[in-house]
Amino acid sequence: MRGRELHPIGRWVGAVLIAPTLLAILGVAAAALSDPTTLAFDNANLWWLGALAPLTGLVVLYGVVRRRSALRRFASAQLAPLLCGRVSPARQITRAALFVLGILFLISAIIGPRWGLYLEKQKVHGVDIVIALDTSRSMLARDVDPNRLERAKRELRQQLTERGVFGGANRLALLAFAGGTSLRLPLTTDHLSFRNKLEQVRVGVVPRGGTAIGKALNAAVDLFAASPPEATKLLLLVTDGEDHEGDAVAVATAAYKEKGIKVYGIGVGDPASTAGAQVPFSEGSAAQPLLHDGQIVFSKVDVAGLRAVAEAGGGEYAPIEAFSRLVGKIANMKGTELTTEERTRRRPQYQWFLAVGLVLLLIEASMSEVRSTPSDESQRIWQQEAVGV
Numbered sequence: 001m002r003g004r005e006l007h008p009i010g011r012w013v014g015a016v017l018i019a020p021t022l023l024a025i026l027g028v029a030a031a032a033l034s035d036p037t038t039l040a041f042d043n044a045n046l047w048w049l050g051a052l053a054p055l056t057g058l059v060v061l062y063g064v065v066r067r068r069s070a071l072r073r074f075a076s077a078q079l080a081p082l083l084c085g086r087v088s089p090a091r092q093i094t095r096a097a098l099f100v101l102g103i104l105f106l107i108s109a110i111i112g113p114r115w116g117l118y119l120e121k122q123k124v125h126g127v128d129i130v131i132a133l134d135t136s137r138s139m140l141a142r143d144v145d146p147n148r149l150e151r152a153k154r155e156l157r158q159q160l161t162e163r164g165v166f167g168g169a170n171r172l173a174l175l176a177f178a179g180g181t182s183l184r185l186p187l188t189t190d191h192l193s194f195r196n197k198l199e200q201v202r203v204g205v206v207p208r209g210g211t212a213i214g215k216a217l218n219a220a221v222d223l224f225a226a227s228p229p230e231a232t233k234l235l236l237l238v239t240d241g242e243d244h245e246g247d248a249v250a251v252a253t254a255a256y257k258e259k260g261i262k263v264y265g266i267g268v269g270d271p272a273s274t275a276g277a278q279v280p281f282s283e284g285s286a287a288q289p290l291l292h293d294g295q296i297v298f299s300k301v302d303v304a305g306l307r308a309v310a311e312a313g314g315g316e317y318a319p320i321e322a323f324s325r326l327v328g329k330i331a332n333m334k335g336t337e338l339t340t341e342e343r344t345r346r347r348p349q350y351q352w353f354l355a356v357g358l359v360l361l362l363i364e365a366s367m368s369e370v371r372s373t374p375s376d377e378s379q380r381i382w383q384q385e386a387v388g389v
Helices: 009-033 044-074 089-111 148-162 191-200 213-226 248-259 303-312 320-331 350-366 376-388
Strands: 039-041 113-126 128-134 171-177 181-188 233-239 261-267 317-319 336-348
Touching (some): 009 089, 039 044, 044 089, 148 320, 171 213, 233 303, 248 261
Parallel strands (some): 128 171
Antiparallel strands (some): 039 113, 113 336, 171 181
């Protein structure tokens, strides 16, 4: 039994390198071709760990080559069969293949595949927050970069969704207003939907022009009808403060005293500008100002008016530049149980891969590489060669 017979490289390569690599490729192909709505992974970013299986096979092959070389140097062709007569090449290859496959299945368990949908009821604890966003034409003024509306949307997006200050449990609602109101999103824990709806808000989504803060407050109060009585209810009024109806303070007072809704005024615009900023005729037309009776229309943020509304509503005023500070303060408020939601989940399936991997490694560890008795054929070959000598 020579080294090439004890360690047949072709069979080793097929068992510990080619077979595991093909299995890994088939798994990746199946995942890529499957429906993404039914298959997901807990740690998809760890897909590169799959390369450890063929690397393990290469390490095993390197050990095989070293053993062949050592056997060739240590023993003669006549002595090798006697020394290795009890060694079973098939068992050695099987053990190595089981080890590499066990590693591959454990890596699959770490990546965490999920499939099979089910409904899960989950209680939602947090704060109910309605954002009333001014979409009147004055929000196109460019006294803040790039304009008032885009600056407000950027801050809302960053503070409420990207930075996760509020967390996923709080419910958010979006209301656009000008001379009238337009509900863009009711109270929901789906912050991705909130962000998408926020990006779609433009000047003109509310057909009626002007600015009616009182109507916006009343519409926002109606959105809290589904909130539990003990819930923390916050209304963020994001606007330049121009009000053409003048009943906002009374509405904010009633909302706070009768409904327990706190109103926070978020001023968008540059209060340092004495005359205010020119209002463009339309979005993207900064060079063409809006005219009224032949006069250029200017708009200035009404800090005093917004502060009065916020104080009447039990909240406080903050300029858009200090919005992050206000959000941090709100985030520390006590949350309550808001609702119970049914959410679609995918069942975790990692346990099957983990079980198969552990079983393979257990079989590999308990399997012996040697026969119970020496190979008669090996002894006969050695004896014949010895007599010939």
